[in-house]
Amino acid sequence: MTTSTLSIRLKHARLSAGLSQEELGIRIGLEPASASTRMNRYELGKRFPAPELIERVAAELNLPAAYFYAYHHDEAELLERFHRLSDAGKVRLMTYLNKLE
Numbered sequence: 185m186t187t188s189t190l191s192i193r194l195k196h197a198r199l200s201a202g203l204s205q206e207e208l209g210i211r212i213g214l215e216p217a218s219a220s221t222r223m224n225r226y227e228l229g230k231r232f233p234a235p236e237l238i239e240r241v242a243a244e245l246n247l248p249a250a251y252f253y254a255y256h257h258d259e260a261e262l263l264e265r266f267h268r269l270s271d272a273g274k275v276r277l278m279t280y281l282n283k284l285e
């Protein structure tokens with residue numbers, strides 16, 4: 185079974201946050217006894233988490249849910265960076281982007 189974009193992004197985001205599979209699983213509300221196993225299966229692409237679970241992961245890791253589905257690395261990075269901008273920063277960036285069209 186090949187790994188999916190979602191599984192790759194999930195593992196990368198978790199490692200970037202310095203969390204174990206078990207820690208992240210527990211933080212997003214999985215049962216402690218199965219948190220590590222479930223997260224491992226998601227990261228290996230053996231199981232696919234429900235969109236609601238990805239929403240909880242995204243909130244816990246301060247990422248937009250769309251980050252986990254972005255196929256290209258630069259798109260994922262852009263989503264991550266935009267998400268972390270202040271409201272004023274988002275407005276400035278959108279104003280700049282609108283001028284590029």
